[in-house]
Amino acid sequence: MQTQRMVTSPSPADAPALEARGLRKRYGRRRSAAIESLDLTIDRRGLTALVGPNGAGKSTLIKTWVGLERPSAGSVAVQGIDPWQDRSAAVQRIGYVPQSPALYRGLTVADHLELAAGLRPRFDRPHAEQRLAELGLPLRVRVGELSGGQQAQVGLALALGTRAPVLLLDEPLASLDPLARREFLHVLRDSVLAEGSTALLSSHVVTDIEQACDRLIVLGNGRKLLDESLEDALAQHAVGKDGAVEPGAGRTFVASFPDAGRERVALWRVDPDVERAAGLRRPTLEEVVVGYLAVSRARAALPAESAVAA
Ligand SMILES: Nc1ncnc2c1ncn2[C@@H]1O[C@H](COP(=O)(O)OP(=O)(O)O)[C@@H](O)[C@H]1O
Ligand SMILES: [Mg+2]
Numbered sequence: 417m418q419t420q421r422m423v424t425s426p427s428p429a430d431a432p433a434l435e436a437r438g439l440r441k442r443y444g445r446r447r448s449a450a451i452e453s454l455d456l457t458i459d460r461r462g463l464t465a466l467v468g469p470n471g472a473g474k475s476t477l478i479k480t481w482v483g484l485e486r487p488s489a490g491s492v493a494v495q496g497i498d499p500w501q502d503r504s505a506a507v508q509r510i511g512y513v514p515q516s517p518a519l520y521r522g523l524t525v526a527d528h529l530e531l532a533a534g535l536r537p538r539f540d541r542p543h544a545e546q547r548l549a550e551l552g553l554p555l556r557v558r559v560g561e562l563s564g565g566q567q568a569q570v571g572l573a574l575a576l577g578t579r580a581p582v583l584l585l586d587e588p589l590a591s592l593d594p595l596a597r598r599e600f601l602h603v604l605r606d607s608v609l610a611e612g613s614t615a616l617l618s619s620h621v622v623t624d625i626e627q628a629c630d631r632l633i634v635l636g637n638g639r640k641l642l643d644e645s646l647e648d649a650l651a652q653h654a655v656g657k658d659g660a661v662e663p664g665a666g667r668t669f670v671a672s673f674p675d676a677g678r679e680r681v682a683l684w685r686v687d688p689d690v691e692r693a694a695g696l697r698r699p700t701l702e703e704v705v706v707g708y709l710a711v712s713r714a715r716a717a718l719p720a721e722s723a724v725a726a
Pocket of ligand 2: 474475476515586587
């Protein structure tokens with residue numbers, strides 16, 4: 417197993433925030449890899465959503481950037497730095513909120529700020545405290561006494577206090593109610609815009625994050641299924657009743673899947689400059705995501721060789 421040196425620009429400031437090149441990660445002797453031949457570049461500031469069902473490989477991918485998982489093949493980089501070559505330099509550039517909360521229930525919020533400041537010399541404690549004050553979160557309360565939503569906000573405040581240019585948030589919304597989700601996304605979005613940072617937010621549902629994100633990456637079975645701006649993802653697809661239209665000029669069939677009722681819907685990739693055929697309409701973002709997941713499900717069901725060829 418070798419980690420190649422990433423060929424990127426020498427200055428971290430010019431390098432993309434996050435990169436993966438030919439990334440493969442297989443745990444132990446498992447038959448299938450958690451991540452398979454993944455190429456990804458996130459060089460824009462703003463919020464990118466990483467969406468995929470449970471087991472898609474979202475946490476594995478995020479953990480390779482934090483240097484917690486070692487690639488089986490290929491490489492990753494954070495602002496041009498390979499975390500396996502220089503973990504501390506990579507981690508200095510990252511604010512990370514892991515999927516399982518990394519908080520100590522018996523310690524107060526203020527204790528956590530103290531700990532964070534001890535671990536990161538550049539930790540901006542007033543910045544983190546201000547976020548918490550804006551949400552009316554008391555500093556002297558033990559974390560175990562806070563609601564799930566408040567604990568998530570503490571995790572986010574700790575990540576934002578790092579003032580890191582790259583934020584990796586692994587399913588931070590999973591345990592939150594709808595109001596707490598919105599509050600969390602508001603704080604995150606405001607901060608990303610104000611700081612000009614790059615945030616990657618994973619989720620297993622797209623509806624949670626579609627208002628907050630500008631780019632969407634869909635992962636299924638460890639492979640990248642879609643990587644587009646939200647705008648393009650909506651403009652370049654259409655949906656209609658399955659079988660309602662045939663493939664034709666300006667449209668290619670992607671997949672069909674069950675709708676919320678008893679019918680099947682077909683997702684089409686369309687040329688936005690060609691007039692949309694009768695029977696097709698603009699999709700919701702969820703329909704685009706589900707359509708691509710249906711493609712990956714169909715591929716996974718094929719024998720290994722044809723799946724590779726597909
Ligand atoms: N530490 C581990 N050891 C073995 N297999 C793992 C480990 N972590 C994750 N996996 C497997 O890798 C795949 C991807 O998991 P994960 O990255 O956690 O997906 P997600 O975060 O999208 O739910 C799954 O099949 C999961 O069972
Ligand atoms: Mg996960």
